[in-house]
Amino acid sequence: MRKVSATFLSSKNIPRDLTKLNETDVDYIHVDVMDGKFVENKTLQFNELKYIYKYTSKRLDVHLMVENPSKYIPLYAELNTEYITFHVEVLEDIVKDLELIKSYSIKCGLAINPETKVSDLVPYLPYLDLILVMGVHPGMGGQEFIPETVDKVKEVRELIKSYNSKALISVDGGVNDKVKDLLLDVDILTSGSYIVLSDNFQEKITSLR
Ligand code: DX5
Ligand code: ZN
Secondary structure, three states: OOEEEEEOOOOOOHHHHHHHHHOOOOOEEEEEEEEOOOOOOEOOOHHHHHHHHHOOOOEEEEEEEOOOHHHHHHHHOOOOEEEEEEEOOOOOOHHHHHHHHHOOOOEEEEEEOOOOOHHHHHHHHHHOOEEEEEOOOOOOOOOOOOOOHHHHHHHHHHHHHHOOOOOEEEEEOOOOOOHHHHOOOOOEEEEOHHHHOOOOHHHHHHHHO
């Protein structure tokens, strides 16, 4: 069955919504981390976010939208983390950062922005556990899904097959019950506002599977 990862970026009350998400069957909590440089916005700093365990025991799917993943990886590796994903567009040594994540026995992923070519992932395929295909331009929740993402996911699936990669595909941004039917070949659907701004989290999560 398809997995669902819920992000609280659009949440109006993070402790309340994390507690509510903890009562659902959502597979992961997607933690969006923004440094105000790679993307304009900034999110909760680590010294606040590290208390997330008080509100949820769900495994974390950390999405680093930061210029220097090497700075953030050791911090988020301390938490109940299943995946750490950063962007293929960063200027740091990507292989070094992927190996750093794996050194904590945490699964590693690369995210690609809408304007980035899928072929940019090729050098890293042997390392990847996850490819996060952005359905919106990173930086905020509640945006419209970019339709070209559907073809991009097909390209990523072809790449995984031809390079015999073990990476799973996740789509992040603008995902809802309409969009999910365009993404049947996706392993994990990451969704924010569609879930946390609704009045029934479980119903919305179930509608994505
Ligand atoms: C955007 C984030 C996404 C976003 C998804 O920069 O990486 O995870 O929060 O939120 P929705 O589902 O509301 O587009
Ligand atoms: Zn995200």
